[in-house]
Amino acid sequence: MAILEAKKLTKIFGDDPKKAIPLLEKGWSKDKILKESKLTVGVNQAEFSIESGQIFVIMGLSGSGKSTLVRLLNRLIEPTTGQLLFNGSDVLRMNPEQLRQYRRKHIGMVFQKFALFPHRTVIQNIEYGLEIQGIEKKKRREMAMESLKLVGLSGYEDSYPHQLSGGMQQRVGLARGLANDPEILLMDEAFSALDPLIRKDMQDELLELQTKMKKTIVFITHDLDEALRIGDQIALMKDGSIVQIGTPEEILMQPANKYVERFVEDVDLSKVLTASHAMEKAETITIDRGPRVALQFMRDRGVSSLYVVDRSMTLLGLVSAEDAAAALKDSKGLEDVMQKEVPITSPDSLLNELFEMMGNAKLPVAVIDDTGRLRGVVIKGAVLAALAGNGNSLLDGGDSE
Amino acid sequence: MNLPKIPLADWIESIEKWLENNLGPLFDFISLIIGGTVNGLDDMLRGVPPLVIIALFVVLAWFLGKWKMALFTLIGLLIIENLGLWGPTMQTLALVLTAAIISVVIGVPIGILCANSNVMQRIFTPLLDFMQTMPAFVYLLPAVTFFRLGVVPGVISSIIFAIPPTIRLTNLGIRQVPGELVEAADAFGSTPLQKLFKLQLPIAVPTIMAGINQTIMLSLSMVVIASMIGAQGVGEYVYRAVTQGRTGVGFEAGLAIVILAIILDRLTQKVVQRTEKKS
Numbered sequence: 291m292a293i294l295e296a297k298k299l300t301k302i303f304g305d306d307p308k309k310a311i312p313l314l315e316k317g318w319s320k321d322k323i324l325k326e327s328k329l330t331v332g333v334n335q336a337e338f339s340i341e342s343g344q345i346f347v348i349m350g351l352s353g354s355g356k357s358t359l360v361r362l363l364n365r366l367i368e369p370t371t372g373q374l375l376f377n378g379s380d381v382l383r384m385n386p387e388q389l390r391q392y393r394r395k396h397i398g399m400v401f402q403k404f405a406l407f408p409h410r411t412v413i414q415n416i417e418y419g420l421e422i423q424g425i426e427k428k429k430r431r432e433m434a435m436e437s438l439k440l441v442g443l444s445g446y447e448d449s450y451p452h453q454l455s456g457g458m459q460q461r462v463g464l465a466r467g468l469a470n471d472p473e474i475l476l477m478d479e480a481f482s483a484l485d486p487l488i489r490k491d492m493q494d495e496l497l498e499l500q501t502k503m504k505k506t507i508v509f510i511t512h513d514l515d516e517a518l519r520i521g522d523q524i525a526l527m528k529d530g531s532i533v534q535i536g537t538p539e540e541i542l543m544q545p546a547n548k549y550v551e552r553f554v555e556d557v558d559l560s561k562v563l564t565a566s567h568a569m570e571k572a573e574t575i576t577i578d579r580g581p582r583v584a585l586q587f588m589r590d591r592g593v594s595s596l597y598v599v600d601r602s603m604t605l606l607g608l609v610s611a612e613d614a615a616a617a618l619k620d621s622k623g624l625e626d627v628m629q630k631e632v633p634i635t636s637p638d639s640l641l642n643e644l645f646e647m648m649g650n651a652k653l654p655v656a657v658i659d660d661t662g663r664l665r666g667v668v669i670k671g672a673v674l675a676a677l678a679g680n681g682n683s684l685l686d687g688g689d690s691e
Numbered sequence: 692m693n694l695p696k697i698p699l700a701d702w703i704e705s706i707e708k709w710l711e712n713n714l715g716p717l718f719d720f721i722s723l724i725i726g727g728t729v730n731g732l733d734d735m736l737r738g739v740p741p742l743v744i745i746a747l748f749v750v751l752a753w754f755l756g757k758w759k760m761a762l763f764t765l766i767g768l769l770i771i772e773n774l775g776l777w778g779p780t781m782q783t784l785a786l787v788l789t790a791a792i793i794s795v796v797i798g799v800p801i802g803i804l805c806a807n808s809n810v811m812q813r814i815f816t817p818l819l820d821f822m823q824t825m826p827a828f829v830y831l832l833p834a835v836t837f838f839r840l841g842v843v844p845g846v847i848s849s850i851i852f853a854i855p856p857t858i859r860l861t862n863l864g865i866r867q868v869p870g871e872l873v874e875a876a877d878a879f880g881s882t883p884l885q886k887l888f889k890l891q892l893p894i895a896v897p898t899i900m901a902g903i904n905q906t907i908m909l910s911l912s913m914v915v916i917a918s919m920i921g922a923q924g925v926g927e928y929v930y931r932a933v934t935q936g937r938t939g940v941g942f943e944a945g946l947a948i949v950i951l952a953i954i955l956d957r958l959t960q961k962v963v964q965r966t967e968k969k970s
Binding site for chain 2: 361364366389390391392393394398399401402403405406407408409418419421422423466470476
């Protein structure tokens with residue numbers, strides 16, 4: 291179920307913002323409206339629906355309206371028109387008290403430059419949201435400590451923010467956002483101010499936290515790699531409008547227009563494509579067949595080895611033509627001659643990890659899903675083709691699984 | 692061109708008359724509060740032996756600053772005592788502290804209002820400019836009309852002259868709180884008062900303290916002028932020395948004011964630095 295849903299959510303800056311709405315509906319561009327009416331379009335009729343438990347990434351270059359859009363979601367910036375439904379109730383109709391409750395209980399926020407209160411210690415920062423709700427001191431301290439532990443900073447509770455590194459400060463920011471256990475967490479370029487290595491760590495940790503806590507996260511970024519790494523859904527913004535919404539693969543493989551295409555053309559595909567995109571159909575034989583059948587199969591299909599599986603496609607091993615021939619001579623079964631050590635990987639592993647693995651392996655890599663079933667095989671050539679940017683055909687192949 | 696002169700002086704005087712006739716009880720009430728505060732402080736400062744007060748100041752200086760400041764405070768206050776100016780200096784201190792306390796009580800809330808509303812800021816900025824640049828002597832006349840002679844009109848004119856820095860710097864201090872922090876406080880659902888007391892004021896404290904420091908210095912600069920309308924204290928000695936042409940006496944009294952000024956300035960500056968360090 292959608293936890294947060296925006297309908298024609300619009301923000302116009304200027305003296306008489308309502309004036310621009312009919313112009314937007316006529317489809318005028320941001321530039322044209324600015325020229326004709328001196329009004330600036332912040333967010334233009336944004337439509338999206340965020341599922342509970344999703345990481346929804348809003349991506350765009352600076353000035354695209356993404357930071358404005360995220361602030362419309364907790365009304366730090368008051369939308370001009372439109373609807374915003376939180377679990378079905380309209381956020382824009384809340385009175386100040388209801389809005390405060392919404393912000394206190396349901397929607398947390400993490401800021402780009404951390405925005406920690408310099409006069410408060412780490413733990414006092416984290417418990418701020420609880421303190422203003424009037425939760426008594428002992429209880430809120432406990433909750434804040436729990437949150438601090440979650441981000442791995444136990445022991446720093448009495449430090450002041452300026453005593454911590456950037457990465458640590460943002461962990462505190464994250465802990466503060468999580469302390470009152472909101473359903474939704476807004477993250478406004480939360481990792482953009484961190485250096486690249488720390489940033490990657492934080493992304494990993496966020497994904498880990500996400501699996502544990504099942505929050506709905508709205509993540510703003512200008513970095514496509516980051517968006518592709520953590521997003522379940524990505525909304526791409528330009529000039530205040532959402533240009534395309536889709537999964538990372540959809541954005542990459544089926545760009546909605548030239549803008550998206552230009553945006554994604556420099557993406558390092560190896561960090562996005564997974565084994566399931568590059569894999570091919572595996573040639574298999576069930577274990578109860580004899581070596582003679584195996585050799586016949588290989589001849590028919592023009593291959594020199596077969597994966598041995600049981601009837602439910604669970605991978606058991608690999609048999610080569612030499613193995614089969616030897617088994618035939620000694621009248622043995624396939625299970626006696628097959629190689630049981632076969633390189634395997636999961637459908638979700640990224641091609642760049644796979645590439646390293648394949649560098650020193652003679653055999654292709656078998657792709658095994660969670661239940662142990664053989665889904666396909668990745669050969670070196672396919673990985674290279676994917677990395678060369680020939681992604682479209684791969685995606686089609688990958689989706690047919 | 693022979694336009695008639697605008698009768699500004701007449702207007703002002705009729706406003707003064709009207710206020711005097713209609714708001715008399717209000718002025719009496721204000722007079723009661725201010726007079727009470729000054730006299731209370733005065734009794735306190737002069738009720739205990741000078742050495743006790745000196746010791747208190749030295750300890751405070753030691754606590755806030757270093758031994759150098761404590762030493763200066765000790766020697767300075769002993770000189771004042773030695774010159775026989777202890778009593779009037781304490782009267783002056785009572786006047787200055789009263790003006791400063793009332794300036795803070797009135798000025799900080801006005802500063803907060805200005806910080807939260809551009810309209811208020813636009814109204815107060817020219818008003819504050821006016822208050823600071825109008826020659827301070829001019830305040831004496833209406834002050835005497837409304838509050839009669841004595842220490843109260845002295846305090847009132849000191850407040851008018853000295854309150855602007857507190858208002859300005861409170862406004863500035865709150866406006867300087869980084870937008871992201873204010874956003875964070877809002878994003879977690881703070882009420883306006885929670886935001887003010889838990890974020891804006893604590894962060895603005897060093898700036899506000901700098902304003903209070905200036906307010907104290909300005910009201911100290913008013914003590915001689917205030918003595919012209921009967922405010923007692925060391926300013927009275929300066930004023931009398933000037934009218935009688937006695938350079939030596941004037942210098943002694945002036946020195947007492949300088950010593951008091953330096954001590955108050957350094958002490959409040961140390962408070963500013965301490966609050967800065969904290970935030």
